[in-house]
Amino acid sequence: MRKLVFSCCIFFFFATSLGLAASAKPYQGKTLVIVTSHADDFSIFAGGSIATLISQGYTAYLVRVTDDEKDGLIDPPHVAAINDQQVQTAAKTLGIRAIYSLNFKNDELERVSETLIRDRILFYLRKLHADSIFTFDPYARYGEENPDHLTVARAAEDAARNAWNPQYAPLQLQNGVHPQVIQDGYYWTRGPIAVNKVFNTAQTEEIKLAALRQQPNMVRPAGLVDIIHHADQSTGAIYGYPTAEVCHHIWYHGKPANQLPALVVTPSNTVRSQASSDRSQGASR
Amino acid sequence: MKSKSLIAASAALWMAFCFLCSPAFSVTQSSFKGKVVVVVSPHGTDYLEGAGAIIATMIQDGATVYLVRVSNDEKHGYLLPVNQVRVQSYDEGNRAAAIMGFKQVIDLNLKDGEVTDVPEPELRERLAAIYRKLAPTTLVTADPWALYDPDLDDQRVARAAVDACWNASSRTFYPELPVIEGPTHFQNIYDRYFWTTNGGIHPENEYFNVTETLPKELQALETMQTAMSAEMSLAQARRSGETSLSNQPANTAAIHAYVEQRYGRAASKLGRRHAAEYAQAIYHYAGSAGTEQFIRTLAYEKKNPPPSIALPKLMRVEKGDGRVVLILAPDFPSLIQNAGGTAVQLHQAGFVVDAVILTNQGKDGNAGSTAAAVLANQTEDKNAAAILGIRRVLHLSFEQGQIADIPATVVREQLLWILRSENPETVILPDPWIRYINWEEVLLGRIAADAIFHMTNAATGQEQQEVTTTVRPVTKILYWENNAENSGNTAANAAVDVTSSESQKKQSLSALHAWLGLQALLPQKASLSRDTHFSGVPDDFTAEDKAEGKRVAVPYAEVFHQVEP
Known part of the structure; x- marks a missing residue:
């Protein structure tokens, strides 16, 4: 009897611990793909939120759309090279696992086919088995005056909505790349949007600031990091947190009623759990 | 099916909800003495219809004001062949600009009604070249984010005008321009005023007492006879349900009455609300304080959540x-x-x-x-x-x-x-x-x-x-x-x-x-x-x-x- 009681206690102890661990990491096993126009957008506007989501279990990847050749004070080739180097460190500081660069020309995305940008983002959403995306809000208004931001946001949203449909970019569907259902998206912003999610970034603000300090070529002039920190504090004061970032959170196919595990769709019209065979390719991600 | 008053009321309510960046609506305190203002107008009549008297006030106040007319206005009249409409619009536009008192008019001469297909980077570069030369302190243009303005030209021009503000300030953009044009200014334009036309809805946060300057706007609009005649005819057809537009140009007296009625009355109505004979409203956006303005909006919305969604x-x-x-x-x-x-x-x-x-x-x-x-x-x-x-x-x-x-x-x-x-x-x-x-x-x-x-x-x-x-x-x-x-x-x-x-x-x-x-x-x-x-x-x-x-x-x-x- 004592053995039984002891076993039950041990069982409950581990069950409770696992439960607590699960609630602390609600996104364990999920993948977040961050789509950024420029190498400093994600860290300035959502660095704290991204670090928070990573601490809650997400594995995060960064898709960087432009070459950032114009964001610096010297010639474009050197500016692009420096920014390329600095974003690697900044992303690593936030906990992002890898960066994929699409290398489109900085601040000239409106000359590029939006379908092409969409399809190249779509490839990474499928390849990385994304569950969620984080990008600019395509509907931001006053204050959001950079056309690159809006172009990338539109393309990323379009990709997220349609990555599940095998008729979109069908040639991508080979060598283990399958259609992928993107459940939800987080949209950061620098202008008014429909804010429906506030991240308390108290625990991750320092990580964000450290990441920003890794990008002095883009996050300039001196003192800008302090200005960004002050803005995060001001935002936090509104919502009762030491620091905060705001965003719009969206479910692309309706909120799953029972929070099903992420599923992938194959062209042969069968649905299977993402835990199945192609999940085992995780090592190659 | 619906009364216009209901639509107006709903529109007003919607406007109140839609991204009020600065909740306060106040009389302008700005002085424009010594300022350099660039007005970027998609078409020749837009700036007059959207903010004519406000611009005239800036000029009267001592600003040096330039007008950039983007399209050739060849479709702003239907009684004559397009080339003739283009000539008349050009001449009338110059007369209107002279009445207003612009220092210079710069024509980009793009195809009317097709500006939306001009790549934004191309349009932006042309505007940035102008900004670099003139070193303006203030931009006045259409609101790039206005709701329900159906004209695609307006949005394309306005977005490029705003985007060009920053591009003009950065040396990594257009390195060839100083070589071709000589010394240029690398500065951002932070002070921006946005109008909207064609029934567009946008937040307005500043009004001007235009009692002294409204006559200039009305006179300038009356000068734009080709465009005003077409606009009147369309309004008349919509009101009466006629199946075709008038094939006769409106006479001067009719245009005068139309302009007074449409633009004079609106300014008078707004003036009554703000203890002035005539007033005009605009959205004033401080580009240098974008983040602060955004945070103020968040604070405002947190304290003042919109009442339950307006019932249709x-x-x-x-x-x-x-x-x-x-x-x-x-x-x-x-x-x-x-x-x-x-x-x-x-x-x-x-x-x-x-x-x-x-x-x-x-x-x-x-x-x-x-x-x-x-x-x-x-x-x-x-x-x-x-x-x-x-x-x-x-x-x-x-x-x-x-x-x-x-x-x-x-x-x-x-x-x-x-x-x-x-x-x-x-x-x-x-x-x-x-x-x-x-x-x-x-x-x-x-x-x-x-x-x-x-x-x-x-x-x-x-x-x-x-x-x-x-x-x-x-x-x-x-x-x-x-x-x-x-x-x-x-x-x-x-x-x-x-x-x-x-x-x-x-x-x-x-x-x-x-x-x-x-x-x-x-x-x-x-x-x-x-x-x-x-x-x-x-x-x-x-x-x-x-x-x-x-x-x-x-x-x-x-x-x-x-x-x-």
Whole structure:
């Protein structure tokens, strides 16, 4: 009897611990793909939120759309090279696992086919088995005056909505790349949007600031990091947190009623759990 | 179906909700003495209609003001050949500018009505070159984010004008310019004023007492006889329901009365609210304080959450008597889901309902090939349309998923053909100004709004006059609203009770086998039927109609933002 009681206690102890661990990491096993126009957008506007989501279990990847050749004070080739180097460190500081660069020309995305940008983002959403995306809000208004931001946001949203449909970019569907259902998206912003999610970034603000300090070529002039920190504090004061970032959170196919595990769709019209065979390719991600 | 006062009230409420960046509405404290102002106007009359007296006030105050006229205005008059309209608009525009007192007028001479197809980086570079030379402190232009301004030219020009502010300040942009032009100024323009025209809605946070300067604006507008004459004629046709526009130019006295009535009265009305004889309002945006302004907005919205979403008013569907209603949709499922019940109600009331499907729906199927999906969908759309009482379905067959790459004027041309041959009284289409919806709905909505705006302008798509005789202006636009739950979209001001047509709606959706086959791939939908080979209409299909119905106290409703152009 004592053995039984002891076993039950041990069982409950581990069950409770696992439960607590699960609630602390609600996104364990999920993948977040961050789509950024420029190498400093994600860290300035959502660095704290991204670090928070990573601490809650997400594995995060960064898709960087432009070459950032114009964001610096010297010639474009050197500016692009420096920014390329600095974003690697900044992303690593936030906990992002890898960066994929699409290398489109900085601040000239409106000359590029939006379908092409969409399809190249779509490839990474499928390849990385994304569950969620984080990008600019395509509907931001006053204050959001950079056309690159809006172009990338539109393309990323379009990709997220349609990555599940095998008729979109069908040639991508080979060598283990399958259609992928993107459940939800987080949209950061620098202008008014429909804010429906506030991240308390108290625990991750320092990580964000450290990441920003890794990008002095883009996050300039001196003192800008302090200005960004002050803005995060001001935002936090509104919502009762030491620091905060705001965003719009969206479910692309309706909120799953029972929070099903992420599923992938194959062209042969069968649905299977993402835990199945192609999940085992995780090592190659 | 609706009174204009209701529309105005709903519009005002919507305006209050839509991104008030600076909640305070105050009299301008700015002095413009010594300032250098650049006015970027998409067309020759826009700056006068949107902010003429305010600009005249800046000039009177001591500012040096330049006007950049972007388009050649060749379509701002329909009684003469385009080249003659262009000449007259140019001459009249220069006379108006002289009345206003601009230091210089700079013409970019782009094709009127087609500026939307000029790449933004090209337009931006031309404006940045001007900014670098003139070193302006202040920009006055159309509001790039205004809602319900149907003119695509306005948005393209305004966005480029704003984007060029920063580009002009950065040495990494356009390194060739200093070589060609000599010394230039690398400075941002932080002080920006935005107007809106064509019925656009935007937040206004500053007004000017224009009692002394309004006469200049009115005089300048009267000088623009070619454009004003066309504008008057269209307004007259809309008011009276006439089927064709006047073929006589308006005389000077009539233009004077029209300008006084339209622009003078509006300034007088606003003046009364602010203890001035005449006042004009504008949106003042401080580019240097964008983040602070955004944080102030967040604080304001936190303290002042919008009251419960404005209730749309239930519309009574009148007898149709054979009048034509045209529904424009990117694909047929979206038509059914957003306006299918309304189509049934209109058909039963005696309207003739036709539908235009923009895309080829080649991606809405799981049969393995685009061609098979296109074929299946076109056949099944017709079956579904018959259930809804839709007389015919026109498929424009643009490639689904690639509309963003097609020049807007190409799509508009097709829509113009249909609008001019159908002469619909009412057009139903997606609302492109609401947020977080399918991008092809946004694109269709924007381009179609522009097509409706242009359809009475004979200078747009001239060859179409060879086969279309009379062109009646559209008198009612119903932009369908959706995604309210996900986005807080609150623009709906009208609702249709679709309780009795919900079964046809479901039946018509059931007829779309190709689309349903594709939906079966979505795990969420599949889980609802507990069957991975799901093939029926989604169980949650009526949820949105039910939610909207609750707001207007009927079991099921579809909601719209109604505009009477």
